[in-house]
Amino acid sequence: MTEIKLEILKEVSNKNISLELAKKLLKYLDEVEFHREPVAIIGMAGKWPGAGSISEFWKLNMEAIPQVRPFPSSRQNRVDKDSEKLAEMQVGSYLDQIEDFDPEFFGISPREAELMDPVQRQFLSIAWLAFEDAHCPLPRLKGRSVGVYVGYCAGSDDLTYGQLIRQRNPELFNLAITGNLSPMIAGRISHLFDLRGPSLVIDTACSSSLVAVHQACQAMRQGDCEMALVGGVKLHLLPAASFESIGIESKDGMTRTFSGEASGTGIGEGVAAVVLKPLSKALRDGDEIYATILGSASNQDGSTSSLTTPNVEAQVAVIEQAWAEARNNSDLASENFYLKIGCMEAHGTGTQLGDPIEFEALSRVFKKWASDLRHHCAVGSVKSLLGHLDSAAGITGLVRAALMVNRGWILPSLHFIQPNESIDYFSSALYVNDHLIRWPIGGKRYCGVSAFSMNGTNCHVALGEQIQKTPVTWRKNSLEGVVLLSAHSPDSLRGYIRVLRKYLIERCPEFGGLLRSLAVRHHFKCRFAFSSDSIEQTIILLDKALNLWPNLSQIETNNSSEISKNYMKGISGDWSALYSEFSYARIPGTVFDTRDFWFSNTELPNDVGYDPEQITRALWKSILGSSYVSDDENFFRSGGDSLKATYFISRLSNILDCNFDLDQLWKTPTLTELLKVIRPA
Structure with missing residues (x-):
């Protein structure tokens, strides 16, 4: 060009x-x-069995330990507690808990948190961490054209939270509608963060979250949004072994991708999100880039022998289309560009039908590029480690591929012990990589990611390495910097100090990058700041902080500066302008102050024999839950919204046989004020 x-x-x-x-x-x-511009992946966050962060996810993949386990008894007891005998659960890759949430952090009432599907809660928390990892604090996002694209397939759930509420307490479901509608997964994030771009939940079953990535890239290139949050989520509330099988499940929970011992796909859970931005803007803003999306494509199988049978020609076409778009990148313009592709992160479900078709499709693509190429490109799948994450599978594969491209290691695909007789390995350009290997040296690294669906929707993404500029280094002893730490609660701040200390010991990032990354974050009311000239000194002072907690005045006094004093006073300064000459560092995200939330079987009052004041008070409290503090608290500031208000007024009018309208609650939003109107009635 x-x-x-x-x-x-x-x-x-x-x-x-x-x-x-x-x-x-x-x-x-x-x-x-x-x-045609590439799209940069500038932030990532996720939570999987055995890994609560991106760094733990990488470590888990490096160690290659399958996460298949029995369903956690604590979770089963909560869901299946009314049964005389607990049902037998499928083995799979499960999160230890899904009830944990920090509603106060997001300005959500405890009552609303109880009624929210854990799917919404978990994805909301990961979304915040992804934006934080991308160094995009809330003030920078408000009012901007930022898209939210979430892959989620509620239809494949064994049991949804909304169904559980409806079974146990049908009346309570009227208050839980917004917390259990799938579109609200994206809509709530756009609302809370004031994001004005497209906000969509995409359901193509197994390929949902990778299709969401493709759609987000297209939207940015069309000008629909300037950047995007993209992710996927999958949870299993009650994966009973008696749940009707569709014939592709692995009995022991293991997914043996491309292996002769493949006996089906194991189920798994996870939630992940990435932040995307056009490459030119990411470079302009000095963003740290995991990898670039050079091309993406999506298509459909069309007519096959059955609705769920894959189409090898369609898979070939979608892979070719994605890499044809990627070739617009000058580094892939040469005729032998295919030699630069070192790895393919496959869909890899471990089924006798799907694996041979996918391997054949990849092999055909390479044969079109070079018919005599043999065993050049590694292929594997994260499903061999975590099972099939359904609507979160594609985004998990993308995260894994981006990390491989970024860090220069090709991760192993597990359980490949004997070959599959239906797969022609020997004449293929591919080889199943069953151990951890260094990415071959020479030029930029490139990797493909596939996600296919039983509904026939295919997607492929072409990734490339982004060479970062050499960062400016901190000159120790020449000057001091100020470490700025904050959180929304004292417990959260203490938790972050502990996590940051551990991270600095293990990773030892560039000190200037640490200072800049902390300075650019959202600054909360609970603050701690001190002067330091190095990572080593910072670790020592964080140690002291934990030992002296909560009496931190000694550290603040002995290691203070004008900047730290103003910061501790809560002054609103342009802290993000500090240390802008340094490159960002990847540092731990917010430590949430979580506790468990699950709906209770509290019955809503309906006895007209009660005193009107008792009825009003009981109904008010049942709707707001523990958010109800006093009679003088505003309904709408205690977790009430327009739907809850409509339900409250309708229910109150029916019970008291009076004609109240919604305007009445807007005029008298506290219980004290409303009771003055109720008593004469």
């Missing part, structure tokens, strides 16, 4: 074309270039 622009300028100087025409041509070329 640059060469074409130079030719246009040359023609202008030779007076072969007019300046006006040259401007139009250059503008058109800029638009074409923008629509």
Whole structure:
């Protein structure tokens, strides 16, 4: 593209074309270039069995220990507690708990948290951490055209939280509607963070979250949004072994991708999100980039022998299309570009039908590029480690692939002991990588990611390494920096100090990058700041803080500066401007102050024999739950919203046989004020 622009300028100087025409041509070329521009992955966060963060996820993949386990008894007891005998559960890759949440952090009432599907709660927390990892604090996001794309398939759930509420307490479900509608997973994030871009939940079953990535990339190239949060989530409330099988499940929970011992796919849980931004903007803003999305494509199997049978030709087409788009990148413009592709993160369900078709599709793609290429590109799947995460499978594969490209290791695919007789390994350009290996040295690293669905929707993403500029280093002893720490509660602050200390000992990032990354974050009311000149000194002072907690005045006094004093006073300064000459560092995200939330079987009052004041008070309290503090608390500031208000007024009017309208609650939003109206009635 640059060469074409130079030719246009040359023609202008030779007076072969007019300046006006040259401007139009250059503008058109800029638009074409923008629509083909790579997309940068600038932030990631996730939670999987055995891994509560991106760094733990990488470690888990490096160690290659399958996470298949029995369903946690604590979770089963909560869901299945009314049964005389607990049902037998499927083995799988399960999270230890899904009830944990920090509602106060997000300004959500405890009552609303109880009624929210854990799917919404978990994804909301991960969304915050992803934005934080991308160094995008809340004030920078408010009112901007930021899209939210979430892959989620409620139809594949064994039991949803909304169904559970409806079974146990049908009346309570009327208050739980917003917390259990799938579109609210994305909508709630856009609402809470004031994001004005498209906000969608995408359901293509197994390929949902990778299709969400593709859709987000297209939206940014079309100008629908300037950046996007993309992710997926899958939880199992009650994966009973008696749940009707669809015939592809692994009996022992293990997923043996591309192996002759493959006996089906294991089930798993997880939630993950990435933050995407056009590459030019990411480079302009100095963002740290995990990898770049060079191309993506999605298509459909069309007519096959049955609705759920994969189509090898469709898989070939979607992979070719994604890499054809990626070739617009100058580094892949050469004819032998395929030699630079070192790994394919496969869908890899471990089924006797799906694996041979997928391997054949990948092999055909490489044969079209180079018919004589053998055993050049590694192939594997994260499903061999964590099982099939359904609507979170694609985004989990993308995270794994981005980390491989970023860190220069090709991760192993597990359980590959004997070959599958239906797969032609020997004449293929692919090889199943069953152990941890260094990425071959030489040029940039490239990797593909596939996600296919039983509904026929296929998706493939082409990833490339982004070479980062050499960071400016901190000159120890030449000056001191200020470490700025904050949290929304004392417990959360203490928890973060503990996590940060551990991280600094294990990773030892560049000190200037640490200072910048902390300075650019959202700054909460609970603060702790001190001067330091190195990572080593910072660790020592964090140690002291934990030992002296909560009396931190000694550290603040002995290691203070004008900046730290103003910060501790709660002054609102442009802290993000500090240390802007340094590159960002990947540091731990917020430590939430969580506790368990689960709906209770509290019955809503319906006895008209009660005193009107008792009825009103009981109904008010049942709707607001523990958010109800006093009679003078505002209904709408205690977790009430328009739907809850409508339900409250309707229910109160029926019980008291009076005609109240919604305006009454807006006029008298406290219980004290409302009772003054109720008593005469």
